[in-house]
Amino acid sequence: MPTPSLAALPIRRLTLRDLPACADLSENRGWPREEHKWGFLLTAGKGYGIDDPEGGLVSACVVTEYGVPDRPDLGAIGMVLVSERHARQGVGRRLMRHVISSMSTTPLTLHATPYGRPLYEELGFKTVGQAEMVRGHFTSGGPEPKVATRPATAEDLTAILRLDTQAFGTDRTHIITRLPAFADRVRVALEGDQIIGYAAAWPNMDTHVVGPLIGRDTETAKALIASLAAHTDRPLRTDIDVRHEELLTWVKERGLASVAFNAVMAYGMTELPGDWSRRFAPLTVAAG
Numbered sequence: 001m002p003t004p005s006l007a008a009l010p011i012r013r014l015t016l017r018d019l020p021a022c023a024d025l026s027e028n029r030g031w032p033r034e035e036h037k038w039g040f041l042l043t044a045g046k047g048y049g050i051d052d053p054e055g056g057l058v059s060a061c062v063v064t065e066y067g068v069p070d071r072p073d074l075g076a077i078g079m080v081l082v083s084e085r086h087a088r089q090g091v092g093r094r095l096m097r098h099v100i101s102s103m104s105t106t107p108l109t110l111h112a113t114p115y116g117r118p119l120y121e122e123l124g125f126k127t128v129g130q131a132e133m134v135r136g137h138f139t140s141g142g143p144e145p146k147v148a149t150r151p152a153t154a155e156d157l158t159a160i161l162r163l164d165t166q167a168f169g170t171d172r173t174h175i176i177t178r179l180p181a182f183a184d185r186v187r188v189a190l191e192g193d194q195i196i197g198y199a200a201a202w203p204n205m206d207t208h209v210v211g212p213l214i215g216r217d218t219e220t221a222k223a224l225i226a227s228l229a230a231h232t233d234r235p236l237r238t239d240i241d242v243r244h245e246e247l248l249t250w251v252k253e254r255g256l257a258s259v260a261f262n263a264v265m266a267y268g269m270t271e272l273p274g275d276w277s278r279r280f281a282p283l284t285v286a287a288g
Contacts, residue, residue: 075109
């Protein structure tokens with residue numbers, strides 16, 4: 001049987017049954033398998049993929065929608081992958097155009113590597129910011145952050161959601177309520193009885209990823225990172241908005257090193273919603 005052309009292969013919605021194929025595709029492109037993250041994204045968002053007639057996936061991506069269900073006011077695109085055998089044949093462009101069309105007038109955002117950025121620019125995305133990925137074993141030293149922290153409880157959820165919506169700019173209840181099952185730890189920062197920040201650390205291969213990281217100010221973010229680091233022997237990894245220069249300097253002084261820079265891009269809007277000064281790091285760059 002002749003192999004169908006790539007342009008003729010249908011794009012379909014992915015489900016959790018596709019988790020092994022998604023992980024295989026990541027591995028094919030030299031990424032970690034990240035099955036834990038793939039499972040979270042496929043559950044909380046919408047996966048799109050193209051099947052390879054010879055088995056596995058030609059391409060895949062995930063869209064996480066925010067706002068009112070069925071009427072999102074923001075969509076984040078992530079995990080855009082094309083198998084090595086089918087790279088540079090227009091597959092990624094076709095999949096992205098399908099996603100953009102399916103989201104209609106909903107504004108979109110994504111984090112782009114230098115490799116992927118030209119494609120997204122061609123599709124109409126504009127760079128609106130930059131994030132720096134840092135990684136390493138956190139070492140304490142210097143003045144300790146003065147903001148108090150403790151483990152989050154179920155009773156904190158309402159306050160966390162209110163704080164998150166203010167910082168992120170739209171409702172993401174369906175993401176935040178999944179954090180206790182997804183993350184190993186969720187902690188809140190306090191001023192008296194008031195919650196002024198929160199953060200999670202979730203397992204990704206041999207690291208703990210810190211995100212989301214939401215706080216009233218830099219001291220709050222520092223306290224949350226230090227408190228999460230105190231409860232793990234793994235290296236920490238996080239993606240910090242480069243405008244938070246003080247926090248980046250602080251984490252580098254404590255053992256985390258720069259790994260990469262990604263462009264934060266937007267489609268259908270000139271800047272991201274919310275308050276960037278309180279939004280230090282995303283849950284994952286794949287979810288905006």
